[in-house]
Amino acid sequence: MKKLGKFYMLLVLLFLYVPIFVLIVFSFNETKSRSVFSGFTLDWYKRLFHNRIIISSLMNTIIIAVAASIISTVLGTFAAIGINSMRKVPKSVVMNITNMPIINPEIVTGVSLMLLFVFFAARMNLEFGFVTLLIAHITFDVPYVILNVMPKFNQMDPHIYEAAQDLGCSPFRAFRKVVLPEIMPGVVSGFLMSFTYSLDDFVVSYFTTGSTSQTLPITIYSMTRRKVSPEINALSTLIFIAVVIVLIVKNAIEKKAAKKSGMYKGDMA
């Protein structure tokens, strides 16, 4: 039985990691072929760093993901504070409204944003590009932040905020010293979630991108008429390695912190 369990585990792991493994292997392939491995080379990595188009769209992607997730974390956290202090009925109504964009197919969000921007572009001097991309990303990021922060409010004892004020804190100080630390894990995971979502978003970006900036997923998609270049394999490999390193470092830090405080704090994840 134990063996069977291990075998099953192996199958699942294979299922998850074989595609990435193949991608990594072919980033070292000498030719452009995606099916025949003909020899080892590091050329694609060298070319990747000289390819202005790929590098600049990577930069765009990162800038937009960072900006959108920071802005939406601030917006979402404030929204969650407001929603938390609502009465029951308006609260559930607002929560449903904020959940809509998550359930809604991305393509609907994308097309409707595009139509909205076109509407404004005709009237104001709005040009499709960085600004529209950023607004679109904030739009679909905010609900994820709210969704992550709200449970922390539900877990929190509402009276500790009042107690802090009773003990002489100003409302803002009470918020900073008492409420914020309590909801912080939710804020952090909301930030990370919205960051990853905007990092790999394609559909919404596809409809809202313009003539001045383009994100990496769109650059890769545009290669499909000719052929997706192995430089992309190389880039994906580097991103994969970066993610793995971040994960390892994060786990190591958490373990250290857990050892220090004597208990493992599970909800940081």
Place this chain on the structure above:
Amino acid sequence: MKKLIALLGTALVGMSLLSGCASEVPEEADEEEEVSEAQTLTVSDPDYYTRFKGQNLSINVYNWGEYISTGADEGTLDVNGEFEKLTGIKVNYTNYATNEELYAKLKGGGAAYDVIIPSDYMISKMIKENLVQPLDFDNIPNFSYIMDNFRNMAYDPENAYTVPYTWGTVGIIYDTTMIDLDEEDIDWDLLWNEDYADQILMFDNPRDAFAIAELMEGFSLNTEDPKELEQAAFRLRQQKRIVQGYVIDEVFDKMGAGDALIAPYYAGDALTILEDNEDLNFVVPKSGTNLFIDAMCIPSSSRQKEAAEMYINFMCEPDIAYANIDYICYSTPHQAAYDMLDEEVRESPVSYPDSDFIADKTTVFVNLSDEANLKMQSLWTEMKSAEDENTNKWIAPVFLVACVLIMVFVLIRRHIKNKKDIF
């Protein structure tokens, strides 16, 4: 003050260039020397290009993916970088994957582009809808390099709107180990040969697929006659039984790995497949074929027409045109770039069939009328869905009904639960 702005402008442009591009400032002369080995760019008229220097202009270029020399290979030119360095105009470069995508972006408004590179039939559509504007050829002196064969094409008979960028033909790529035929004997009927059932790939877009059927029937590739279209569709339906799959860029993998024996494909990309596979060969059937052209245009909404024309002219500089064609591997309509190519490439019947063949046996797509397009589209869908009709018909309604039922069920349950909670 003006000087300060100009200085700032050049500084910004300089910063936006990635490392490796030396700026104009003389203090950095040694840096310039370092990179000069790889970059051998000389332009015909340097004064022409410096007109807008320091004005902090930028142009938006919208091109196919993988369709320009980026300088990623050692010794090649970074075309956009060179243009920025030479003219001080910043290039915002973005990509698309299909003509239809380009059309949608242009038609939708909102995004302003200054240079686009659509294909033949899309150009005629855009001209008809006034989406592109006539060019001022006084600003594009390098147009003189364009070969006569590629001027005044059917999509732009007066040659007022376009400067051709690349061209190519459609041919057949096949496995020589399994198909033992003389190149001369290869014709479009190979794609209908029952001996190779389930080893044949076909284009997965109606226009290209119909074109092959029309070539076999001897019809015009731009026919709008419903009868002829139906006849062509009938041929495609006959072929369907023996077709392994309808694909686009999967041809690379399937042919490369030997999963299929025969496929129609575009000449430039086919050569890339041949490079890695000695067993494969590519032939353009002598009976005739489709000639496709991608050409540079300026959209009507462009706000920087002169700068855009400067970019087009720059793309026609011999060194630049050569760098691009060397990277893309399609064929060039540019005489000087053609002369710079290796003799092997110039003599290749695949890349550069003789000009009589091009003049007599090839046809360029132009845009079809809406009715003809609709007709072709519906015949195509009909052909592709012909066999699995029975299963297809029911999936959508059944799925919808199931969704509605589940929703109703959930709502009723919630309702009951809520009632219980209240009491």
